[in-house]
Each structure stands twice: as C-alpha cells, then as structure tokens.
Amino acid sequence: MHTVLEAIATANPPYCLTQSQAAAFMLKSEGLSGSIKNRIPALYANSGIDYRYTCLPDYGGELASFELYPPNWALTPTPSTFERNQKYNFYAPKLSCQAAQQAIAEAKLQPEHITHLIVVSCTGFAAPGVDFYLIKHLGLSPTIARTMLGFMGCHAAFNGLRIADAICQSDANAKVLLVCVELCTLHFQVANSLENTIINAIFADGAAAAILMAQTEAQGKLVYQGGDSQWIVDTPDLMNWTVGNTGFLMNLSAQIPHVLAAHLPNYVESMLNRHQLQLSDLDFWAVHPGGRRIVDKIQAVFELSDRQVADSYGVLRDYGNMSSPTILFILKRILKGILNSDADGNSPLGSLANPSNSSSHRGLAIAFGPGLSIESCLFSILN
Template identity: 30%
Template sequence: MIRTANVLTTPAERPSPAQDRAQMIGVGTAVSPDSYSQQEVLDTFAIDDARIRSLFLNSAIQRRHLTLPPIDADGKRVMESQGELLDKHKAQAVDMGGRALTACLKDAGAELSDLRHLCCVTSTGFLTPGLSALLIRELGIDRGCSRSDIVGMGCNAGLNALNVAAGWSVAHPGELAVVLCAEACSAAYVFDSTMRTAVVNSLFGDGAAALALVAGPREDALSAPRGPRILSFESTLITDALDAMRYDWDDAAGKFSFFLDPDIPYVVGAHAEEVVDRLLGKSGLRRSDVRHWLVHSGGKKVIDAVTVNLGLTRHDVRHTTGVLRDYGNVSSASFLFSYERLLEELVTKTGDYGVLMTMGPGSTIETALIQW
C-alpha cells in the first residue's frame, strides 16, 4: 500500500526539493485487437486514387491497430453513424484504458486499491460521465478515488494531464496518481474520396497508455525501480494557427471530421525552439545537456520538422519514429509509448535529463523536463 506522509513540523524533517517533485514510477500500454498494414487498409476500402495511395504508402507507418467498420452481406464495410462511432469510442476507451491502467499499476508494483487520483484523456469521442467514472465502475476502483477528465485537447493533451496529475501528487505526498490516455482513433474517421480525410485516415491508430506518479516517500511494498522526477513544464499556443487542427461537423457525412492543415509540420517546427529553450533555460540547461528526447509521433513531416529545428539526431527520435512505424499516431498516448520503449532499453542513468514534447490543436506545443 501507499501511505500518506506524516505532517512535517521541523526543517530537518521537511523533504528535499527532489521529494517535492512528482516521480514517474510505472507505465503501461494497450492497443485494440486488430492491426493492419497500410496496404491492407487501402485494399479493404478499395482505394485506387494514386495520390491517396501515395499518402498511405509514404507515411513511414508499417502497421496500425484499428477497429474497422463491420462488414455487410456483400462483404463491404458499413459506414458507421456518429452515434455508432461514439459507442465504438466508449467501448474501446474502456477496454484499452482498463488494460493499460492494469499494466501500469503492475509495473509500479501497486494495486487498484492504491489508486487515489485518476486523470483520463480522450480526444476521439465525448463521454458524460467521463472515462474516469466508467473505469472506476468497470474495474472496481475505490469510489473515493478523486478523478479528472481532459477532453478535446488532442494529441498534446497527455502532457496537460501530466501537469495536472503531477500537481495533485505534490499536494498529496505518498499517494498514487495515474494519467491515462485512451484514444480510439477508429471512432473519429470519415471515409470519402477527398485528400482532406485521406490525410487523417492514413495516420491515426488506436492505443492507450497510462503513467503512475507519486511524490514524497513510498513504502517498501512498491518495489518498482524509481523513475525520473518531473522538474518543470512549458507550453506555447500558436494563435495564428488556431484552426490548423480541428474537428468540424460534416453535414454530408453526418458526423464530425478532423482537419489537419498541410502546413502544420512547418508551423510546429518553427516554434519548437522557443518553447524548448524556455523550458531548459529555467534550469540553466542547454539542448546538449538533454540525453533523452521523447517527442510525439505526430507524423513523418512533423517529426522531421522538429528534428531539424531542434538539431536532434535520428538516434534522439528513434522511439518517436519507431512508435509511428508500428502504431501510427496514437494521439495523446504516443509519447508514453515512446517512454515505455526507452525504459525497455535500460540505457537511462542517474542524473540524465529528458524532454517530453507533444503537439496538437491550438496549435499547441507542450513540454516537460524530467530527470532520473
């Protein structure tokens, strides 16, 4: 069990600055059951437009997990209504989210009964009550568990949620918080013959990821290795590109349709230096002091633009490109898929700095500085 720290009354008993920081102590991921290559998706929907095929096949994505529409008596995919897509979102978010949360707690050496705050992120459907309430009921989590839901902030929202949960952890030392990003991107597709929808349809996949946090002392029962502490956050809102990534209502399709401006990679790249240097400057650091970069797998052009503008190497973004290759863009969960892969390498050392970076609607860049 995790206990709440005793009230500290003297300077000698107060925690060090490091103990005042939230610490990342466990991570877990999950995906929907079925995966498809880009060619298989093209074949499934009989897409023969050369421009759209090129978009799919030159995306740097090999496979994605997707929950495709059902098949009718003629073997064709049935286009789903907005209501059916919302039902799909709910079912997938609860399923993937529950599995990611369970894996995360196991990695942290914790139990469901230890969980005191659950912060859920979804961008691919709307739920009221939110995903946090549904998971508390589904998994039998203590009904006294505090919760928050972040909806509609898009691919950057994982770091917005981490900021919220890290603050909660510091205010409740010794108690366990979890950030859970569950994105059923299959529930946010419109299928037509336009390049607008093709850009989105070629990119996103289903996935969920959870991250466990605690600040202050922990009991020995939590035997998972201590991960990095979260030092600070910085963000920037690019107001000139407010409409570059957005949901619009499509009257013809009778559902919401996501729009991505073709210039968004260059917009994000052009503003990456500003926010990262502001983040590092607060701690007296330079980019060369950062050993680990965990950048959102937003798409090949986005990754290339950020890499060039920040002066990163292919090795620096190896997990970003690897997640894009194997899962596509899993929206707000993407950076945690990369973080899990970094931990699996066993290359981090005490004192190493890392930068987490996500991008999404707004247009927004969110960053966090961590240290092992």
C-alpha cells in the same frame, strides 16, 4: 519530493493492420475519385508507418465482418456520430481498463490504494464514462478523486501529467492513475480530399496508463520535472477537431511542420532557460509523431541524431499516431532502452551521452495539438 512515473503500461485493440492493408481498404472505397486513389499507395507507403491497430474489424476489408460501416464499398449510409460514439462507449472503457490494470500491477499497488484518477480522451463522450467503468472494474475506491480531460487532442497527456504532478506535490501520499485512450479509427471519413486521405493514413487506436507518486528516492525512475505550454496565435485553421454529423472531423494543414519549425527554437530555448538548461544538456527527446514530416522537421531544426528520434520513429512505425496515448508509448520505450543499456554498463546514447551528466539522463517530451498549441515537459532518469 520527486514526482515519479512509477509505471507506464500500454494497450492496443485486437485488430492489427499493416499499412498496405489499410491502403487496400481505402482503395476499395467507391466514394473516392481516381485522382485521390492514385495518391493513396505512395501516401501510405511513405507515412513511416508499418502497422496500426483498430477496434473495428471493418478495415480488414471483409464486407461480412463490417461492424460500423454498411456492408457495401460505397460505405453508405455513412455512420452517424451517434453510431460511432456507441462503439467508443463499448470499446474505450475495456481498452483503458487493460492498460490501467497492467500499470497498477507494475507499480505493485492494490487498486484501492489509488487516490486520484485522471482520464484523457478526445474521441468519444459518455457520462458516466470511462472513469466510472475503471472504478467499477478495477476495484478503485468509490471516493476516488476524478478528473476528466476531453477534446484536447494529441498533446493532452501532457495536460494530464501536469495535473498529476500538482496533486503529487501537494499530497505526498497521493497515488495518481493517469489513463489516456483514443479510438481515432472510429472517425475515419471517406471524403474526397488529399488532406482527409493523409489523416486516414496516419491515425490509429491505443491506450496508455501511468502511475505517478511523490518519492524521495527515484533511482531508475522517470521523474517529471515540469511542463510548459504555448498557443501559436492566429493558427486555429491549421489544426482543429470538431463534432460533425458523421463523426468528429479533423482539419490538418500541410503547413504545420513549417509553422512549428519557425516557432519551436525560441519556445524550447525559453523553456530550457527557465530550468537553467541548454540543448546540449538533453540526452533524449520524446517527440510526438503527429506524422513523419513533423519528426523529420524537428530533427532537422535541432540537429538531432538518428538515435535521439529513434523511439519516436519506432512508435510511429509500429503503432501509427494514436493521439494522446502516443507520448506514453514513446516514454516507456525510452525508459526501457536506457535502463537496459545502463544494466549492461553501456551508455544508452553512445557517443552522444553527456559525460558531465553521468548521474542522470535528461530529456524533453513535446507534442502538438489543435490551436495550434505546443505542450512539453522535462524528464530525468536518475542512475
């Protein structure tokens, strides 16, 4: 039996910002020094991001529209963690429901047919929370089995996929709804540091949902084939995510791309060996765009073609880094591209397609999170 992603759906909040609009908001802030403001135009322009979405009207720059921040450009008093979490509890359930409803419809299921619900999020807390909202507003069974994965960061969708696969492989009748939702822009900090300026430049809001089922036939479907995890020992200072008085506070070191580049070759080789595969067997890559430099570094280390990382760059360009939902955005884009190309009778990867692997397309998805930790999984798409 294959664990199949029967459907993938995505959703974003209504406020779409160009990267230049986001930069203009930060430049108006009175809490930043001149030296930091001088860096903002180039940092935002070189981020690889054109558009980002947010649940807040504030970043449009009209003081009269501010919903979280006080209506002054000092942005003081600074919104508390409680105030930010209230916004999360209002917006996250609705955005989650939008993605989940679409995924259920695309899978041609009725809500009461869903047997398991997995919710992934690290940008807010509540109990009862997003899971209960989904049960009520989607019409899921009140006896549905629930799992909540919290505070694991950008790679948490992989942890959700691993749980969903275990459920599907142990219960052939299981129908698992996986929902990832993050409202990163609730936690932007006006802190006078280059590191914080970079964080504000790349993160965004979004949600994604997937339906996973066990099936004997999986033609044209994304098939989950196993995951792998590794903690890079003694690197907690490179990326961490803590609860502060003014929101959740992130530390994101500029050394991350270099540390990943040093560890990833052995990590990927070891994982592929366990599945009797080589790098040349991979037709597509879904690289979580923690930032443009991370994708740049991985492309260089593994000598990937522009085509193999185009979907990662494309999602970064159109949505920014949405944390945990981002990899599902990329997988949806990859699947659509491959299926459309196959329908046209063309190889989805041009001259790079593996002739000996014409019956399926294999790919590696990979992401990184606090710790510093690596999560990855293998997928196939059967023709």
